Amino acid sequence: xxxxxxxxxxxxxxxxxxxxxxxxxxxxxxxxxxxxxxxxxxxxxxxxxxxxxxxxxxxxxxxxxxxxxxxxxxxxxxxxxxxxxxxxxxxxxxxxxxxxxxxxxxxxxxxxxxxxxxxxxxxxxxxxxxxxxxxxxxxxxxxxxxxxxxxxxxxxxxxxxxxxxxxxxxxxxxxxxxxxxxxxxxxxxxxxxxxxxxxxxxxxxxxxxxxx
Numbered sequence: 001x002x003x004x005x006x007x008x009x010x011x012x013x014x015x016x017x018x019x020x021x022x023x024x025x026x027x028x029x030x031x032x033x034x035x036x037x038x039x040x041x042x043x044x045x046x047x048x049x050x051x052x053x054x055x056x057x058x059x060x061x062x063x064x065x066x067x068x069x070x071x072x073x074x075x076x077x078x079x080x081x082x083x084x085x086x087x088x089x090x091x092x093x094x095x096x097x098x099x100x101x102x103x104x105x106x107x108x109x110x111x112x113x114x115x116x117x118x119x120x121x122x123x124x125x126x127x128x129x130x131x132x133x134x135x136x137x138x139x140x141x142x143x144x145x146x147x148x149x150x151x152x153x154x155x156x157x158x159x160x161x162x163x164x165x166x167x168x169x170x171x172x173x174x175x176x177x178x179x180x181x182x183x184x185x186x187x188x189x190x191x192x193x194x195x196x197x198x199x200x201x202x203x204x205x206x207x208x209x210x211x212x
Contacts, residue, residue, distance in 0.1 A: 002099050005089040007035055042082055046075045087158045088138065091147060094163040102141025110137045112146065135164060142169055144187065 011018055011032045022030045029037070053068035084107070088098060111132045136159070138145040145166045149159040167189055175186040 002085040002089040004035060004039070004086050008032060011035075039082060039086070042075070043079050046072050046079065049075060083158075087155075088161065091161040091163055094145075096143065096145070096163075096166060098140075098145075101143045101145075105139045105141060107136065107138045109149075110135050110146075136161065140169075143167070144169060144172060 011030075018031050021027075049068050049072035053065045053072060056062075056065035056068060081104070085104065088104070088107075091098070112135045134149065136147045136149050138147070143166050146164045148162040148164045150162070152159045167187065171190045173188040173190055175188070
């Protein structure tokens with residue numbers, strides 16, 4: 001799913017080739033239609049499972065109804081994750097192969113302040129007076145990715161993402177709190193290069209409680 005946007009761009013750039021291939025092979029769907037079909041099916045399963053659960057409950061099969069309801073919740077969670085990965089796949093100017101960074105563990109809005117220039121004895125513990133900015137943080141199994149965002153008129157819940165930086169998880173060092181503020185933490189590389197100060201905010205859209 002995370003590569004769907006990249007695939008769509010390639011297909012759009014070579015639309016004549018793929019259309020001709022479809023015609024020559026007598027295919028019902030062009031390749032872009034084939035790519036989106038599994039995603040579309042995933043978003044429809046919950047209606048099927050919800051209907052079965054309701055029918056079982058009406059017939060008195062309580063356990064079966066509960067099992068189907070649990071399966072429906074799992075499908076809804078998978079569909080939500082699929083939409084999230086497709087959104088991440090639209091990230092601009094990202095030098096990483098996001099599909100190779102492992103499972104997405106958490107993500108959420110963060111308030112960041114760069115600590116460039118605040119070095120003391122090789123450690124950047126001091127906060128700077130630089131104005132903070134809202135970003136979005138993605139924690140994958142292998143990498144922490146920070147993105148700038150801008151409003152998306154077509155999808156208000158999914159702002160445009162612009163790559164801002166990343167740190168490999170095996171190079172991350174975190175200072176839990178900054179000063180007396182328990183909602184703010186710092187992220188460092190082991191090479192003593194600071195990415196930013198991160199502050200927990202109240203708006204996570206139900207995605208994550210962590211913010212930078």
